[in-house]
Amino acid sequence: MNRVRLLVFNAALGVLDYRVPPGMSVEPGSIVLAPLGPRQILGIVWEAERLDAKEVPEAKLRPLMEVLPVPPLRAPLRRLIEWTADYYCAPLSAVARMTLSSGAALKGGGTTTEYRLTGAEPARLTPQRAAALDALHGEQATIRELAEIAGVSDGVLRGMVGAGLLEPVVVDIDRPYPRALPDFAEPDLSPDQRAAAEAFVGAVEQGGFAPFLLDGVTGSGKTECYFEAVAAALRAGQQVLVLLPEIALTENFLRRFEARFGVPPVLWHSSLKSTERRRAWRAIASGEAQVVVGARSALFLPYARMGLIVVDEAHETSFKQDDGVRYNARDVAVIRARFEQVPVILASATPALESMQLAEAGIYRRIELPARFGGATLPHIDILDLREEPPERGRWLAPRLVAEMKTRLERGEQSLLFLNRRAYAPLTLCRHCGYRLQCPNCTAWLVEHRLSRRLACHHCGHEVPVPEACPECGTPDCLVACGPGVERIADEVAELLPEARVALVTSDTLNTPEKVAEFVAAAEGKLVDVIIGTQLVTKGYHFPELTLVGVVDADLGLEGGDLRAGERTYQQIAQVAGRAGRGEKPGEVLIQTRHPEAAVIAALAAGDRDAFYSAETESRREAGAPPFGRWAAIIVSSEDEAEARDAARAIGGARPDHPDVAILGPAPAPMALLRGRYRYRLLINARRSAELQKIIGQWLGRFQFPASVRVNIDVDPYSFV
Numbered sequence: 025m026n027r028v029r030l031l032v033f034n035a036a037l038g039v040l041d042y043r044v045p046p047g048m049s050v051e052p053g054s055i056v057l058a059p060l061g062p063r064q065i066l067g068i069v070w071e072a073e074r075l076d077a078k079e080v081p082e083a084k085l086r087p088l089m090e091v092l093p094v095p096p097l098r099a100p101l102r103r104l105i106e107w108t109a110d111y112y113c114a115p116l117s118a119v120a121r122m123t124l125s126s127g128a129a130l131k132g133g134g135t136t137t138e139y140r141l142t143g144a145e146p147a148r149l150t151p152q153r154a155a156a157l158d159a160l161h162g163e164q165a166t167i168r169e170l171a172e173i174a175g176v177s178d179g180v181l182r183g184m185v186g187a188g189l190l191e192p193v194v195v196d197i198d199r200p201y202p203r204a205l206p207d208f209a210e211p212d213l214s215p216d217q218r219a220a221a222e223a224f225v226g227a228v229e230q231g232g233f234a235p236f237l238l239d240g241v242t243g244s245g246k247t248e249c250y251f252e253a254v255a256a257a258l259r260a261g262q263q264v265l266v267l268l269p270e271i272a273l274t275e276n277f278l279r280r281f282e283a284r285f286g287v288p289p290v291l292w293h294s295s296l297k298s299t300e301r302r303r304a305w306r307a308i309a310s311g312e313a314q315v316v317v318g319a320r321s322a323l324f325l326p327y328a329r330m331g332l333i334v335v336d337e338a339h340e341t342s343f344k345q346d347d348g349v350r351y352n353a354r355d356v357a358v359i360r361a362r363f364e365q366v367p368v369i370l371a372s373a374t375p376a377l378e379s380m381q382l383a384e385a386g387i388y389r390r391i392e393l394p395a396r397f398g399g400a401t402l403p404h405i406d407i408l409d410l411r412e413e414p415p416e417r418g419r420w421l422a423p424r425l426v427a428e429m430k431t432r433l434e435r436g437e438q439s440l441l442f443l444n445r446r447a448y449a450p451l452t453l454c455r456h457c458g459y460r461l462q463c464p465n466c467t468a469w470l471v472e473h474r475l476s477r478r479l480a481c482h483h484c485g486h487e488v489p490v491p492e493a494c495p496e497c498g499t500p501d502c503l504v505a506c507g508p509g510v511e512r513i514a515d516e517v518a519e520l521l522p523e524a525r526v527a528l529v530t531s532d533t534l535n536t537p538e539k540v541a542e543f544v545a546a547a548e549g550k551l552v553d554v555i556i557g558t559q560l561v562t563k564g565y566h567f568p569e570l571t572l573v574g575v576v577d578a579d580l581g582l583e584g585g586d587l588r589a590g591e592r593t594y595q596q597i598a599q600v601a602g603r604a605g606r607g608e609k610p611g612e613v614l615i616q617t618r619h620p621e622a623a624v625i626a627a628l629a630a631g632d633r634d635a636f637y638s639a640e641t642e643s644r645r646e647a648g649a650p651p652f653g654r655w656a657a658i659i660v661s662s663e664d665e666a667e668a669r670d671a672a673r674a675i676g677g678a679r680p681d682h683p684d685v686a687i688l689g690p691a692p693a694p695m696a697l698l699r700g701r702y703r704y705r706l707l708i709n710a711r712r713s714a715e716l717q718k719i720i721g722q723w724l725g726r727f728q729f730p731a732s733v734r735v736n737i738d739v740d741p742y743s744f745v
């Protein structure tokens with residue numbers, strides 16, 4: 025091949041052709057450096073017939089400069105990149121960029137010098153050198169690390185190098201990861217778990233695409249089941265990817281993984297340091313990384329020998345990315361498994377309706393775990409009708425819930441209160457003139473954070489100190505907080521149960537893995553009586569002494585009413601209810617609501633999941649909503665309101681007339697101002713059979729807007745603001 029076509033990382037440049045100089049060898053997927061004017065750019069060699077470009081005459085081709093020292097991207101990954109770009113109406117280069125997410129790794133490895141004992145044994149030694157000799161048996165590391173191990177200064181060790189007691193060894197800059205052992209610990213599985221595990225192991229051993237829905241109630245031990253599939257892939261020398269929704273919540277997961285396989289997995293998430301990122305990327309690309317546990321971005325990494333993909337808590341909406349390439353990692357994971365021809369397991373206690381539907385259609389194989397592990401029973405769920413049992417004036421917890429919490433406190437058991445609202449109060453207003461404090465950059469109230477004494481916008485991060493006087497009428501001391509957030513509930517608990525030890529669990533308080541670990545240790549060590557939290561507490565935790573869950577406001581999630589409001593409410597409450605009674609003591613759940621008749625609440629109270637799913641399925645079918653029809657959103661935004669409106673109207677005016685699609689809008693988006701940009705929205709509702717992406721592409725392809733106007737396309741949107 026002496027002529028190649030490159031995918032480059034600048035959508036405006038499109039696709040470029042180059043000449044391969046004599047002596048250089050490239051293949052599709054090779055990552056190369058190429059000249060562009062006076063600069064050099066990064067590119068991926070692609071099959072020329074799959075990328076449209078103007079043919080450049082032979083004489084005008086410039087030669088490639090260099091092939092980067094990393095393995096070429098394999099064909100299944102190249103097909104995944106193409107599929108994702110097509111499906112989500114995103115530039116190919118933007119998707120490919122997610123694969124090359126460590127700039128340092130592309131430069132290849134480097135070397136570093138480590139030291140180890142030479143084995144020489146001198147007759148006389150200073151006490152420090154003698155101590156170092158003892159401490160450093162079998163060790164090999166940098167001088168700095170050895171000094172820490174031996175508890176001596178760098179200088180002592182450098183002296184030992186000079187004396188021939190330590191010798192240098194040149195090693196790769198990225199250390200190998202310790203090997204995971206498939207048989208490190210024998211799992212203790214129930215008969216149900218055993219049957220599920222056998223199905224997964226069979227699929228891994230057989231190979232080929234096999235999608236599973238692992239549908240197991242909270243506490244049923246889903247993780248242990250798919251760990252057996254992980255073990256099977258390890259035995260076959262294959263790599264495994266486990267996607268988890270929020271990486272901060274993996275403390276408990278990592279401990280279980282290490283207990284089963286002897287070592288921690290390779291982690292991939294946004295807060296890795298660049299050296300850790302390089303080490304992980306290179307190990308993934310070489311095949312050395314055996315099990316990668318990561319956030320959604322781990323999905324696009326260049327695995328050398330993929331053998332299995334697992335998506336845990338697969339119903340989680342955080343698998344949907346809401347900026348850049350707006351993909352849903354749960355769905356793309358299944359597509360990747362298909363291209364790689366490997367099994368994929370979606371695990372959840374409350375599967376998304378879309379997944380249930382695919383299982384019903386026989387496309388996914390559904391495996392159920394109907395019982396909790398170790399004989400624990402599912403909690404009893406009771407409705408607390410706030411219209412009949414209202415809280416005292418100015419309070420949010422009804423007397424019956426408070427009485428139950430008191431009983432738990434007396435018995436030394438734990439309670440959990442769930443309210444999916446951060447901070448102290450969602451709205452602050454002036455008692456005198458009614459003025460509401462609003463974000464200047466967004467269509468949103470400012471939220472009072474009493475712990476930090478500030479008002480903050482949860483959309484753009486705008487923050488101000490709580491003013492002394494009303495900014496509108498100037499009356500001093502007249503601002504009042506409206507409605508509860510978790511901080512306010514914590515205040516109420518402190519007043520009602522002053523002796524209770526309270527832990528507040530929100531993204532404001534648990535914002536590092538260390539703080540998460542601290543909280544888990546405190547809760548497990550019975551140093552906490554009442555846990556108050558947002559959706560962060562709904563999943564993953566296993567506290568045996570937790571026997572009461574109170575849902576402070578079950579109606580909250582139903583407000584606003586986007587198409588998944590009912591499903592999301594069901595999932596959140598079912599998940600948080602699942603925290604109760606996981607040990608030997610049975611759990612009790614109290615749901616505070618003003619709408620006990622709502623289908624979601626009634627289904628939760630009756631413990632009738634099937635009733636919920638069938639009601640939800642019917643209403644989606646009638647509305648032509650997913651999975652029966654499809655939605656896409658087009659958001660047009662600009663810092664100039666007239667410009668945004670005009671652009672949206674121009675797009676609306678050119679709407680395609682197609683029997684399979686209905687187009688709503690343009691109208692100001694519910695969040696009409698966000699981070700200083702005015703937003704207009706068009707919504708497309710299409711039949712499943714419609715070629716949605718093609719229709720959108722042809723419709724929008726003819727527009728050229730100035731750079732100040734952004735047009736974002738969101739296929740299968742989760743956010744409707």
Ligand SMILES: [Zn+2]
Pocket residue numbers: 454455456457458459494495496497498499502
């Ligand atoms: Zn006022």
Ligand SMILES: [Zn+2]
Pocket residue numbers: 463464465466468481482483484485486699
């Ligand atoms: Zn804002």
